[in-house]
């Protein structure tokens with residue numbers, strides 16, 4: 001699974017999504033994250049087709065809306081919109097009490113049929129992952145959750161890594177809001193990088209897969225330039241301290 005992907009939530013179907021995916025593929029992204037609920041799978045598929053890249057070179061994720069009770073029917077619809085024979089990763093978009101275990105068993109059978117090469121979940125905390133572990137035979141390959149220096153979910157991250165579940169960071173730029181934070185901008189200026197690169201690099205160094213969204217070509221490009229520098233331990237700790245998930249904003253250093 002490529003450690004960097006393009007997220008396409010809130011991109012309009014049609015030109016905006018097609019263009020962004022095309023720019024991302026040109027910039028070297030080989031991983032696209034969509035969902036049935038984003039209503040742009042068809043545009044992702046159109047851009048993939050136009051790129052002429054071999055299917056096996058692009059990792060495509062889509063997600064099942066858990067209120068639909070037939071995962072097979074929903075995946076078939078997603079595949080038809082994407083114009084693909086299989087997805088690389090199929091996720092349950094969020095946990096829904098009472099139906100998750102049943103949906104998960106359906107996903108297992110979709111994986112056995114090779115319609116989804118890997119299966120996983122999104123927005124699952126440790127309790128829900130544990131419940132899945134007790135009730136089913138296979139653990140999710142991936143858990144996609146909100147993760148950025150402002151949502152540093154250390155215990156969930158550690159749990160996923162211990163259980164060999166890939167930890168995938170959504171909203172890794174804090175939906176664009178984190179980019180003006182003075183701590184982030186100070187580190188960025190000191191290292192001659194963009195604030196987005198600093199936030200993405202922080203997540204990658206915590207072993208997360210990142211899927212930033214941008215519809216702008218220059219940002220799509222610069223968000224992918226993450227592999228020629230490293231954050232020092234001291235900078236990692238400074239960014240770790242921005243966490244506000246426990247409800248108490250810690251002192252900014």
Ligand SMILES: NC(=O)c1ccc[n+]([C@@H]2O[C@H](COP(=O)([O-])OP(=O)(O)OC[C@H]3O[C@@H](n4cnc5c(N)ncnc54)[C@H](OP(=O)(O)O)[C@@H]3O)[C@@H](O)[C@H]2O)c1
Pocket residue numbers: 006007008009010033034093122123144145169170171172173174175176177179194196211212213214215216219220222223
């Ligand atoms: N599983 C889930 O429940 C779930 C929930 C949320 C998101 N996701 C996935 O995660 C992906 C990313 O999360 P997200 O879309 O919430 O937010 P994000 O990637 O954290 O931030 C996107 C925002 O940052 C801006 N941006 C991107 N690069 C920038 C840069 N270099 N400089 C300045 N601004 C920049 C974008 O604006 P422009 O487009 O104008 O550049 C957009 O407003 C989604 O697209 C989706 O695929 C999954």
